[in-house]
Amino acid sequence: MHSSNPRNIAVSVHNLSKQFDGFTAVDRINFEVKKGEIFGFLGPNGAGKSTTIRMLCGILPPTSGEGKVAGLDIHTQREQIKWQIGYMSQKFSLYEDLTVEENINFYSGIYQIEEDTLRRRKEWVIEMAGLQRHRGSLTRVLSGGWRQRLALGCALLHEPSILFLDEPTSGVDPISRRQFWDLIYELTGRGVTVFVTTHYMDEAEYCDRLGMIYDGKLVALGTPEELKKEFMKETVLEVSCEQPMKAMAVIQNLAAVKEVTLFGNHLHAVVPDARTAHKAIQLVLSENAIKLSRLEKISPALEDVFVSLIEAQGKATATGGEGA
Amino acid sequence: MNLRRLAAVAKKECLHILRDPRSLYISIALPMMLLLLYGYALTLDVDRVPMVIWDQSETTESRELISRFTGSRYFTAQSFVSSYKEIEHSIDTRQALAALIIPTEFAQLLGGGEPTPVQLIVDGTDANTATLALGYAQVVALIYSQEIILQKVRQLRGQVLTVPLDVRARAWFNPDLESKNYIIPGLIAVIMMVISALLTSLTVAREWETGTMEQLISTPVKGPELITGKLIPYIFLGLLDVLLAVLMGEYLFHVPLRGNVALLFTMATVFLAGSMSLGMMISIVTKSQMVASQAAIVVTFLPSFLLSGFIFAISNMPTVIQWGTYLIPARYFITLLKGIYLKGIGLEVLALEAVLLVLFGVIVVLLANYKFKRKLV
Ligand SMILES: Nc1ncnc2c1ncn2[C@@H]1O[C@H](COP(=O)(O)OP(=O)(O)OP(=O)(O)O)[C@@H](O)[C@H]1O
Numbered sequence: 001m002h003s004s005n006p007r008n009i010a011v012s013v014h015n016l017s018k019q020f021d022g023f024t025a026v027d028r029i030n031f032e033v034k035k036g037e038i039f040g041f042l043g044p045n046g047a048g049k050s051t052t053i054r055m056l057c058g059i060l061p062p063t064s065g066e067g068k069v070a071g072l073d074i075h076t077q078r079e080q081i082k083w084q085i086g087y088m089s090q091k092f093s094l095y096e097d098l099t100v101e102e103n104i105n106f107y108s109g110i111y112q113i114e115e116d117t118l119r120r121r122k123e124w125v126i127e128m129a130g131l132q133r134h135r136g137s138l139t140r141v142l143s144g145g146w147r148q149r150l151a152l153g154c155a156l157l158h159e160p161s162i163l164f165l166d167e168p169t170s171g172v173d174p175i176s177r178r179q180f181w182d183l184i185y186e187l188t189g190r191g192v193t194v195f196v197t198t199h200y201m202d203e204a205e206y207c208d209r210l211g212m213i214y215d216g217k218l219v220a221l222g223t224p225e226e227l228k229k230e231f232m233k234e235t236v237l238e239v240s241c242e243q244p245m246k247a248m249a250v251i252q253n254l255a256a257v258k259e260v261t262l263f264g265n266h267l268h269a270v271v272p273d274a275r276t277a278h279k280a281i282q283l284v285l286s287e288n289a290i291k292l293s294r295l296e297k298i299s300p301a302l303e304d305v306f307v308s309l310i311e312a313q314g315k316a317t318a319t320g321g322e323g324a
Numbered sequence: 325m326n327l328r329r330l331a332a333v334a335k336k337e338c339l340h341i342l343r344d345p346r347s348l349y350i351s352i353a354l355p356m357m358l359l360l361l362y363g364y365a366l367t368l369d370v371d372r373v374p375m376v377i378w379d380q381s382e383t384t385e386s387r388e389l390i391s392r393f394t395g396s397r398y399f400t401a402q403s404f405v406s407s408y409k410e411i412e413h414s415i416d417t418r419q420a421l422a423a424l425i426i427p428t429e430f431a432q433l434l435g436g437g438e439p440t441p442v443q444l445i446v447d448g449t450d451a452n453t454a455t456l457a458l459g460y461a462q463v464v465a466l467i468y469s470q471e472i473i474l475q476k477v478r479q480l481r482g483q484v485l486t487v488p489l490d491v492r493a494r495a496w497f498n499p500d501l502e503s504k505n506y507i508i509p510g511l512i513a514v515i516m517m518v519i520s521a522l523l524t525s526l527t528v529a530r531e532w533e534t535g536t537m538e539q540l541i542s543t544p545v546k547g548p549e550l551i552t553g554k555l556i557p558y559i560f561l562g563l564l565d566v567l568l569a570v571l572m573g574e575y576l577f578h579v580p581l582r583g584n585v586a587l588l589f590t591m592a593t594v595f596l597a598g599s600m601s602l603g604m605m606i607s608i609v610t611k612s613q614m615v616a617s618q619a620a621i622v623v624t625f626l627p628s629f630l631l632s633g634f635i636f637a638i639s640n641m642p643t644v645i646q647w648g649t650y651l652i653p654a655r656y657f658i659t660l661l662k663g664i665y666l667k668g669i670g671l672e673v674l675a676l677e678a679v680l681l682v683l684f685g686v687i688v689v690l691l692a693n694y695k696f697k698r699k700l701v
């Protein structure tokens with residue numbers, strides 16, 4: 001990792017770790033997030049994404065390691081950091097028994113927003129969230145997309161320079177997700193740095209840079225393109241055929257195929273050599289009387305990168321465990 | 325502490341209270357129901373103690389004494405008997421709670437100017453009733469004695485006399501020996517202790533459960549702002565309860581409020597701040613509404629009920645337990661309330677209790693803040 005000019009850095013962490021009663025949730029991770037960039041944090045459930053975000057937001061004190069957010073130390077300057085950041089936690093966390101406006105008023109009070117800017121900020125939030133006709137509705141009755149945009153608005157009331165979003169779009173319909181990402185682009189256009197965790201691979205593609213975390217360890221870091229190039233040296237063949245489950249079982253046993261995963265009703269086969277594998281797959285499918293409709297080389301999706309990284313990591317831990 | 329943030333928290337908390345029917349029920353209906361229920365159940369007055377009478381004397385004088393007993397509202401004649409066996413039987417079967425035995429020589433002794441023994445047997449299995457019945461009997465006997473003395477003096481002098489000394493048996497501060505007069509103020513204290521801790525025990529735990537606490541921690545709001553902001557609306561709610569309780573005491577139970585009302589409400593505010601902070605602290609530590617509300621009831625109800633001097637006199641407790649009662653804030657509040665209610669006394673007498681109550685409040689508020697800080701680490 002190359003160190004850049006510290007003035008352009010919004011977040012940097014060095015050997016950051018968090019332990020809960022001896023269990024390591026985040027294990028000596030290192031990365032930097034540049035100002036104005038969208039940094040995506042990817043990882044399976046329990047990988048340590050939320051724990052990392054909570055340490056950066058001053059909610060959890062780290063066990064060891066260093067970290068800076070907006071140039072402020074996460075050990076000693078937690079209170080100052082809170083003025084610089086906006087945070088949307090993984091769980092919806094506005095008051096459901098308060099109306100839209102009451103929630104906004106509450107957070108405006110907490111952030112001590114001046115009387116004259118208050119009205120402007122409030123209108124901005126309501127308009128941004130598309131809640132003009134629901135100012136007086138209890139938050140409880142709002143649909144997922146609205147709630148999530150309102151939560152975003154409340155986190156932006158004090159115009160923070162860095163925004164931390166923990167799985168902001170989980171449980172939201174595709175159109176609302178799209179609108180949400182449009183908002184995020186708009187914010188970064190104004191210089192806001194966005195640190196976002198997600199499970200959705202399509203969302204990961206929208207990010208400027210990505211970090212992949214698995215089992216508390218950062219296993220990859222780079223732009224989506226870099227990750228695909230660096231970590232997918234093998235080729236991916238997409239197999240469209242009948243009986244995909246059965247096909248998967250037979251293809252798995254081929255020596256020419258490293259691994260197979262099911263993507264919708266296609267199969268993705270990771271192969272070291274495309275031509276050998278191509279022939280072998282055609283042969284084994286016809287032997288098993290499975291009708292093949294299409295077999296071609298595709299550029300790997302992030303999901304392939306993700307899956308192969310995790311599998312590689314899983315094998316490494318397994319052999320490491322045997323060795324110990 | 326920033327006032328703007330404090331106000332934001334207090335306002336938000338008010339809205340929660342107004343929108344949550346459960347908290348309104350706990351805070352308004354429940355204390356009134358408890359006061360009604362316990363107020364009537366615990367009023368220890370023994371009206372018309374059923375009594376059997378063994379009149380061995382059967383004279384005008386003895387019948388006069390009997391009519392003094394049965395004529396008072398404290399005793400009713402259940403039946404006349406003529407042996408200890410019968411007395412034993414009627415007490416065993418609980419037909420009577422007391423027995424009056426007038427000896428054969430009653431009239432003679434009375435005429436001779438000697439102290440005249442009359443036997444009263446009470447059912448000691450109900451210690452409370454027994455004590456009260458004995459007390460009533462003494463009052464009845466005393467008044468009768470006084471009249472006899474007067475009569476004698478009159479006969480001797482042969483002229484009508486006014487009473488030089490109007491000896492009237494009188495229990496101080498509670499002239500009609502009505503137990504409700506000391507039960508109701510004590511009950512108000514115990515109920516307020518439980519309700520106030522219960523109410524606030526839910527607030528912080530609810531924010532942990534819904535995840536809003538996590539959001540709050542990421543904002544610049546400070547622990548003391550959050551705790552104080554949450555306390556303010558609940559203290560007002562608590563004072564409303566005290567007001568309702570005082571009104572019920574006045575108009576339903578007819579307990580006279582002799583002392584200073586302003587002092588009563590000032591002390592109530594201090595007491596509420598302490599007990600509500602206690603609830604808040606429980607909420608902070610447990611992080612769960614279920615656990616917090618149960619803990620709040622356990623921690624407040626029995627100690628306030630048993631160790632505050634409400635039911636059992638503290639001076640009768642073993643020394644170790646007497647020391648323990650200093651930890652029970654209801655103890656001070658009960659002393660204050662009874663003092664203000666029945667004796668009409670003020671801070672000049674109750675200063676110690678007031679100071680200790682303030683001390684309790686301060687310690688618990690500080691402890692709640694400290695616990696909150698620790699929870700965030
Ligand atoms: N307060 C805590 N005490 C103990 N263990 C915890 C605590 N918070 C998190 N963990 C554990 O740390 C690990 C990482 O949790 P974390 O919430 O950071 O995962 P995540 O990547 O956000 O997962 P998800 O996608 O499910 O949100 C998990 O195994 C979790 O059980």
Ligand SMILES: [Mg+2]
Nearest residue numbers: 049050051090
């Ligand atoms: Mg998470």
